[in-house]
Amino acid sequence: MVEKRTRDAARGPGRPREERVTHAVLDAVVALVAEQGMNALTMDAVAVRAEVSKPAIYRRWPTKQDLIIAATESRVGPLSIPDLGDFRAELRAVLNARVEVYRTPGMDRLIAGVFGAAADAGAGRSAYRAYINRVMGETGRILERGIARGDVRPDTDVRAAATMVAAPLVFRLVAEQELPDSHLVESVVELVGRAVGVEH
Template sequence: MVGTRAQRVERGPGRPREERVTTAALNAVIELVAEGGVEAVTMDAVAARAEVSKPAIYRRWPSKQALIIAAAETRIGALSVPDLGDVRAELREVLTARLASYRRPGTGRLLAELIGAAAGDSGVRGEYAAYADRMMGETRSILERGIARGEVRSDVDIRSAATLVAAPLVYRLLAEPELPDAQFVDDLVDLLVRAVGRSA
């Protein structure tokens, strides 16, 4: 009876193991970037740190860049903000969620390394740009809803305004001595609404 049960466990659904491999690999990437930057991330190093096989990694991510971006998305991923009927409240939701991610240990180094890799290698710039585009998708939707509700000026360039929303938190995190906080988010929301609002 015991042997039968063991066989059932071995033949059971593979999802828990699959999830363990994925989680371990992505966590290993974040740890390696925090310790030595993107140059420290190799398939061998990730496999050793995560205690998984290289073939298991390659089955999930075809390249180092894809693996790093997947790891980044576990920290800074796409958001979904419901229609709150108020562009100010929705922008605060986005920025508060980003603030929580940015203040986690290692996220600043991860962001800096991503930006540096994108700037330094034209061959992978498109992959990082596509990732950034996904991260800003919800902000663009919020601004479009604001235009539809008459809260945001119809002449506002959505792409430029979305960049304006995203950039200040990153800049404060990476380039200024003071970490972003809730007060900074509140100040930023006020400035953004003044910049794009109908009353601006």
């Protein structure tokens, strides 16, 4: 079969990367942070834990910051929000899904680490921008869909509203250092609902 090599797009010559390595590294990052904290998140420690060589890590993520962001993203994952016909229900769904992720062990320190890593204009900057845009976009899309649908006021400042939806959970986790819960989600949904919802 001539096309065998185009199974993956643009596969060059040479030995292909082992997927096993990629997964093992990300798992090792999460496990190390959960068990011993960010200070223990050493590239050497990751390499040992993942039973992988350091160059194998750097081949995939050029800096530690990229690795932290990649590991976080691998756990947060993309959320697809079905059209539930009601922006309040959709916000509730996405926030509760996020709460569940935030409550997994080590996620607090990992996310704090992401912010710390992103603070400097390092190599990981663009990866971080992509990540944060994706997260903010989810909420933004819900609001815009609500405007189109007619249950969100058309004069809503989507940017500010999205910030106010996303911020409390992360703040509770990182700044207040406590786990966010569904009670907080309820408060956020009610608040934002009153502020940008169309009266009925």
